[in-house]
Amino acid sequence: MTRNTGAAKVFIINRVILSLADDIMYTLAAIYHITYFGLNPLQLVLIGTAHQITVLLCEIPTGLISDLYSRRLSVIIGIFLIGGASLLMGLIPWMAATFLPATFPLFGLLLLGEVIRGVGVTCISGAHEAWVTDEMGEKDTGAVFLRASQLAQMAGLLGMAISIALSSLALHLPFLVGAVVHGALGLYAISAMQERNFQPVAPGDSKWVGAIGHTFGGGLKLVHGKQVLMLLMVTAFFVGAASEGFDRLWEAHFLQTVALPQVGDYQPVFWFGLLNLGGKLLSIAALTWARKRLNTGTDRQVSRHLLVLSILHLLFMLVFGLAPSFLVAAIAFFVITVVVDLKRPLISVWINRHVGSRVRATVLSMHGQMDAIGQTAGGPVLGLIGTATSLRVVMVLVAGLLTPTAALYSKAFVQAELIESQAEAA
Numbered sequence: 001m002t003r004n005t006g007a008a009k010v011f012i013i014n015r016v017i018l019s020l021a022d023d024i025m026y027t028l029a030a031i032y033h034i035t036y037f038g039l040n041p042l043q044l045v046l047i048g049t050a051h052q053i054t055v056l057l058c059e060i061p062t063g064l065i066s067d068l069y070s071r072r073l074s075v076i077i078g079i080f081l082i083g084g085a086s087l088l089m090g091l092i093p094w095m096a097a098t099f100l101p102a103t104f105p106l107f108g109l110l111l112l113g114e115v116i117r118g119v120g121v122t123c124i125s126g127a128h129e130a131w132v133t134d135e136m137g138e139k140d141t142g143a144v145f146l147r148a149s150q151l152a153q154m155a156g157l158l159g160m161a162i163s164i165a166l167s168s169l170a171l172h173l174p175f176l177v178g179a180v181v182h183g184a185l186g187l188y189a190i191s192a193m194q195e196r197n198f199q200p201v202a203p204g205d206s207k208w209v210g211a212i213g214h215t216f217g218g219g220l221k222l223v224h225g226k227q228v229l230m231l232l233m234v235t236a237f238f239v240g241a242a243s244e245g246f247d248r249l250w251e252a253h254f255l256q257t258v259a260l261p262q263v264g265d266y267q268p269v270f271w272f273g274l275l276n277l278g279g280k281l282l283s284i285a286a287l288t289w290a291r292k293r294l295n296t297g298t299d300r301q302v303s304r305h306l307l308v309l310s311i312l313h314l315l316f317m318l319v320f321g322l323a324p325s326f327l328v329a330a331i332a333f334f335v336i337t338v339v340v341d342l343k344r345p346l347i348s349v350w351i352n353r354h355v356g357s358r359v360r361a362t363v364l365s366m367h368g369q370m371d372a373i374g375q376t377a378g379g380p381v382l383g384l385i386g387t388a389t390s391l392r393v394v395m396v397l398v399a400g401l402l403t404p405t406a407a408l409y410s411k412a413f414v415q416a417e418l419i420e421s422q423a424e425a426a
Contacts, residue, residue, distance in 0.1 A: 007131070007132050008132065010132075010194075011128065012144070015151070016151050016154075017188075018152070019153070019155045020181060021159065022156075022178075023155075023163060024162050024166070024174050024178045025163070025175050025178035027273065028174065029174075030272075031167065031269060034251070041391065042387045043107060043383075044249060045244065045245070045249065045379045045382060045383030050118070051114040051115070052375040054114070054122070055122050055125075058118065058122040058123075059125065059126075062074060062125075062127070063126050066123075070198070071195065072194070072198075074124070075123065075124050076186055078120040078122070079186040079189060080182065081123065083179045083185075084120075086175045088112065090172045090173070092172065126363075131193070133352050143291070146291040146296075148345075149344065157281065160273060162177065167269055227415065231408050233367060233370045235405045236374065238374060239371060240370065240375040241401045242378065243340075245378060245382035245394050245397070246320075249386060252386075253329075253394075254272075254326070257390065257391045258326050275330060275333060279338070287342065296349050298416070299416035303350075304413055305342075309339045313343075314402040314403060314406055316335040316339070319331075348364075351363065352364075382398070
């Protein structure tokens with residue numbers, strides 16, 4: 001296998017620009033949805049549900065295609081699809097003002113945009129990590145994933161500043177700029193990404209259909225045969241169910257339950273920008289520390305880190321739901337943001353360590369699909385509960401959904417410790 005020494009640089013640049021664009025578009029997206037479209041808690045969650053159903057349906061097919069045909073092409077297509085979805089969502093006010101009838105359901109265009117974005121996300125999900133792991137080799141990916149996450153958080157700071165500035169002019173502008181950024185990144189990926197260590201199965205090959213079944217079956221067999229992968233899949237379901245309620249409703253919780261501080265003429269755009277900015281800065285600091293201090297060389301070490309982070313996630317989610325003041329809610333929000341950003345690269349490292357090259361993108365896509373199943377199952381229920389009762393109830397329920405994850409990581413840690421102790425004794 002030829003080692004592609006430039007793959008790490010390209011991977012990091014892709015991750016950084018994707019993060020920049022994501023923060024440009026979504027830092028204040030909820031304000032756009034609530035203010036311009038007037039969405040209620042259920043509708044806010046249904047936007048995420050449309051996205052997650054798409055992910056649920058497309059994760060495995062796109063993972064199989066990237067494992068059989070090209071990880072590079074899958075990533076590039078995904079970048080352009082997300083850019084197209086952003087363009088659509090940014091043009092809705094213009095379309096409503098020019099040619100759409102007054103009775104046209106604009107909410108439907110938001111849902112369509114999330115469907116297109118969902119397909120794009122699944123094209124990148126798994127394929128990007130699988131591509132760089134193949135090109136570099138498995139040994140060095142842990143440091144690269146943490147470095148990419150760290151720099152992506154830094155890029156997110158710029159993205160937030162751009163988002164706040166654009167939103168102060170018009171709430172739909174961040175989506176238009178995000179579309180331009182994705183288009184530029186797609187052109188860069190076409191020229192910079194190389195695929196030297198991947199052997200595709202040609203679509204015209206008589207073995208193509210058999211290869212699909214073999215690859216999917218191989219990934220499924222590997223997951224069933226390795227308890228650590230099964231634990232990660234089940235955990236992804238509960239994390240997905242919990243995250244959909246939090247990700248879609250935390251802004252509404254601040255607006256309608258906790259209440260934003262009344263200081264001068266500061267508008268919600270300022271406070272949400274400040275919250276996102278604070279969370280991003282803290283995540284950068286945490287990832288910088290983790291990259292230097294956290295040892296991810298063994299399953300025991302990774303599972304220990306994930307267990308501690310999961311307990312913190314659960315506890316501070318409960319604090320967020322019950323927070324009596326803006327200050328307490330803000331502190332809990334910051335901790336939750338840092339914990340989530342630390343968990344992602346650790347999970348990627350853990351999965352890649354247990355999966356071979358041929359089914360790597362497929363297994364990573366299975367993990368993403370389990371997260372999508374959780375979000376699809378939990379999102380609408382939490383949205384209905386929030387509409388019928390209160391957002392405090394929703395956030396407490398989110399904390400309850402995180403409880404099994406701590407138990408599962410505890411089990412994984414005990415198993416890893418036992419296995420490594422036995423290996424050391426032998």
